[in-house]
Amino acid sequence: MKKAEPVTIVIFGASGDLTKRKLMPALLQLIMDGLLAEKTTIVGFARREKSHEQFRVEVEEALVEFARSKPEAGSGGLKAFSSCCYYQSGNYDSSKNFHDLKKLLDKLDEERGIDSDKANRLFYLSTPPNVFSGIIAMLGQTGHIADPNDKNRWTRVIVEKPFGRNLETAVDLNRSILSVLDENQVYRIDHYLGKETVQNIMAFRFGNSIFEPLWNRRYVSHVHITVAEAVCVEGRGGYYDNSGALRDMVQNHMLQLLSLIAMEPPASFAPNAVRNEKVKLLSAIPPIKSNEVNEYSIRGQYAAGTINGKLIPDYLRESGVQSNSVTETFVALKLHVDNWRWAGVPFYLRTGKALTKRLTEVNIEFRQPPLALFSHIKNDEDERERGRMKPNMLSLRVQPNEGIRLSIGMKVPGPKMILEPKDMEFCYENVFKVEPPGAYERLILDAILGDTTLFIRQDEVEAAWTLVNGILEGWASEELPHIHLYRAGTWGPYAADEFITNDVRRTGAL
Ligand code: BG6
Numbered sequence: 145m146k147k148a149e150p151v152t153i154v155i156f157g158a159s160g161d162l163t164k165r166k167l168m169p170a171l172l173q174l175i176m177d178g179l180l181a182e183k184t185t186i187v188g189f190a191r192r193e194k195s196h197e198q199f200r201v202e203v204e205e206a207l208v209e210f211a212r213s214k215p216e217a218g219s220g221g222l223k224a225f226s227s228c229c230y231y232q233s234g235n236y237d238s239s240k241n242f243h244d245l246k247k248l249l250d251k252l253d254e255e256r257g258i259d260s261d262k263a264n265r266l267f268y269l270s271t272p273p274n275v276f277s278g279i280i281a282m283l284g285q286t287g288h289i290a291d292p293n294d295k296n297r298w299t300r301v302i303v304e305k306p307f308g309r310n311l312e313t314a315v316d317l318n319r320s321i322l323s324v325l326d327e328n329q330v331y332r333i334d335h336y337l338g339k340e341t342v343q344n345i346m347a348f349r350f351g352n353s354i355f356e357p358l359w360n361r362r363y364v365s366h367v368h369i370t371v372a373e374a375v376c377v378e379g380r381g382g383y384y385d386n387s388g389a390l391r392d393m394v395q396n397h398m399l400q401l402l403s404l405i406a407m408e409p410p411a412s413f414a415p416n417a418v419r420n421e422k423v424k425l426l427s428a429i430p431p432i433k434s435n436e437v438n439e440y441s442i443r444g445q446y447a448a449g450t451i452n453g454k455l456i457p458d459y460l461r462e463s464g465v466q467s468n469s470v471t472e473t474f475v476a477l478k479l480h481v482d483n484w485r486w487a488g489v490p491f492y493l494r495t496g497k498a499l500t501k502r503l504t505e506v507n508i509e510f511r512q513p514p515l516a517l518f519s520h521i522k523n524d525e526d527e528r529e530r531g532r533m534k535p536n537m538l539s540l541r542v543q544p545n546e547g548i549r550l551s552i553g554m555k556v557p558g559p560k561m562i563l564e565p566k567d568m569e570f571c572y573e574n575v576f577k578v579e580p581p582g583a584y585e586r587l588i589l590d591a592i593l594g595d596t597t598l599f600i601r602q603d604e605v606e607a608a609w610t611l612v613n614g615i616l617e618g619w620a621s622e623e624l625p626h627i628h629l630y631r632a633g634t635w636g637p638y639a640a641d642e643f644i645t646n647d648v649r650r651t652g653a654l
Contacts, residue, residue, distance in 0.1 A: 148592045150183035151264040152249055156279055157271035158188025164206035170584035172211050172225050183256045187230045199231035236275040242286035267301045277320035284324035292326035302331040302591055311609040318602045331591045332600040336397040338583030341542040345404040360485045368507040369401050371495040374451050381464025388471040390612055393495045399608045406481050415597040426607035428483040437618030442640045444474035446498040449632030456632035470625040473497045476640035492644050498632035504542035509535050518563050534565040547571040
């Protein structure tokens, strides 16, 4: 593995939740695992005035609460980590403050004996999205960005989500970012790609020879991708109400899952080889037009209910949510991939908040065998459909209980030829007996190593927005929004189950 070079990591939005919950814990873990260079320095930048010392205290508190290794308050490891942390207050549009930041970074380099022409920088934009382009413009104007062709030092910028709120704003954002940075300096993050089990989709498909021959329209009847969350909006009502499930989960995480499941094998595992295939796949999906929106999608919003014994209020009562909001907290979609491999195979995507439980899973349902040889099938759910076995199903479980399950028909022991569907299961935890690294650990390390494979390229983010743009427009144009209420703690609106079940029947995909 490549060795990480010394770098100064600047986090914009250093007082935010993401910094506390994910970024600082990931950096601590990387340092504890010896994966970062010794002279690595972290600088928080945010509006509020505070000293380096105050920032360090906050960082330590956050790590005690959120770090994977559960460090004790005041422990040596925590102190060592926080002593590498510094703070700069400033406004995101103040060139003076960006010059101040530059002075601080130069001073820190000097103290560490790093020549200014060898000083690497990783800027992490963990701020509200409305300041992304302003920050990048300021970085450009105040001399923070190295020439992309400079072989001695590098500058990279991680851009958090949401990357735009529709196709137009994403294109604008790309344009303003790329007027300052080269595409190779931009790391658009989607934390789903940092999850071990998401990366394992590629390993599973392209590192084994037995599945790929079946991975096509001849053997697969349809695919379900489900990202169910039991959490609600968790204090983010203001953001969420302006976003909704389609923007928050589908445009990014779910389309990434879909691309990895359906893309062609890349020619190599080089960043652009993989990203080319993902873009090709997304471009093969016909975007849903605004006037077809109700044929291809169902949206829902949760109403009061109970999850794990806890009473959940109506979405409309969450703080930050408009009392007449029609923002969807659930969405189900049907997509097609119009290419040689997948023509005619429906892909059903489903995601929602306040559902029964947390579950991210891809289910690949295979076609029935050509002949129903066995007339006695013990299949409780489909007792009436004698002779038809439950189709084979391969489930890739991304979270929780990460693993893989293959459901196959087995002979029930005894004198008669009776079949029953049974599962072959593989569970990561039991097999590898290690806790997988967190998604942000992997992605921050990759950015430091200069590996863009698991980051989203400009054309990829625009291809993903192209797919959901028509749905957003269609929904926005409805005078009477078709939004289905569902009770918190259920699997979503009944209409979504009906939509998918009927579609599977109608298309004969069963
Ligand atoms: C984020 C969304 O990108 O992903 C959240 O903004 C969502 O609304 C989260 O809860 C889900 O991530 P994970 O890793 O918990 O599945």
